[in-house]
Amino acid sequence: MAAHIEHSSPANETRATGTHGGFARGMALALVAGLAFTLGACATRPDPGDAAAVAAYEEANDPVEPLNRYFFAVNDQLIDGLVLKPAAQGYDTVLPGFAKDSVRHFLDNLRTPVILVNDVLQGEWDRAGTTITRFGINTTVGVGGLLDPATGMGYERHGEDFGQTLAVWGTGEGPYLFLPLLGPAPPRDLAGFAVDQAFDPLTYIYWNRDSWVPTTRFVVNGLDLRARNLDTLDEIERTSVDYYAALRSLYRQSRNNEIANGEIDPNKLPDISDIDYEFDTEGEGAIETESAPAAGQNTGI
Helix, strand or coil: CCCCCCCCCCCCCCCCCCCHHHHHHHHHHHHHHHHHHHHCCCCCCCCCCCHHHHHHHHHHCCCCHHHHHHHHHHHHHHHHHHHHHHHHHHHHHHCCHHHHHHHHHHHHHHCHHHHHHHHHHCCCHHHHHHHHHHHHHHHHCCCCCCCCHHHHCCCCCCCCCHHHHHHHCCCCCCCCCEECCCEECCHHHHHHHHHHHHHCHHHHHCCCCCCHHHHHHHHHHHHHHHHHCHHHHHHHHHHCCCHHHHHHHHHHHHHHHHHCCCCCCHHHCCCCCCCCCCCCCCCCCCCCCCCCCCCCCCCCC
16 A cells, blocks of 8 residues: 655654743653663564564564553543544644645745755755745745745755754664654654754744744644645554554655655665566466556456
């Protein structure tokens, strides 16, 4: 199953604006992460003689899986199930499509400085130019970012964060970690989230100030992204045998795609050089084929 999910991770725009409280929150999260690794229940390593089980364990890279699953259940059943999802359903029902699009465009425009800094740190000069151009067009012609005329002019939006920058610099993801509210938060992305607060001008605008702006931005950001993923997450939960493992895999696929800027790395494609293309086309053992189903045809998959 192929699914696109606008995920909510510590490395993207679903986070708070980065006020002084944001730094304190980041420190608290780092402490929680440390406690999780030192005090949390650890996943049992498989028998070294079971090669398949060992390979699966290493691929999952989830050494504190029991603790992660506990946090995931808390998040899924309490935080999301009782609060976030019903609120997102109401948001999705009440607001017309153009209003939700305007909210998303405005929030994306606010994040431009963070994206720009990470473009530069990754040496992505063309993308940095696109980021600057988009900000100029959408802030002026786009009425303060409520509209997105830049995309129509050929300047497509892209996201960048310091977690991606660390990956480009060669830093590994680290062990998988799931935290309440934040969701998937491996060490690299958690550190990236904390650093991104220093790149956000709103961090300094609201430094040591009590304001409703950072909290509102955080809440609306998360609410909008959850509303955009209502059907996707419901479908994944309905069709997956293990919802937790499915989202863990999808998160990693999404992050790897973001890090690669959507480009396919030929070095990571499967080796097909040894495949035998000699097929028995006649007699017993012949391969039966049929034409591909027409578009929209229900294949039952």
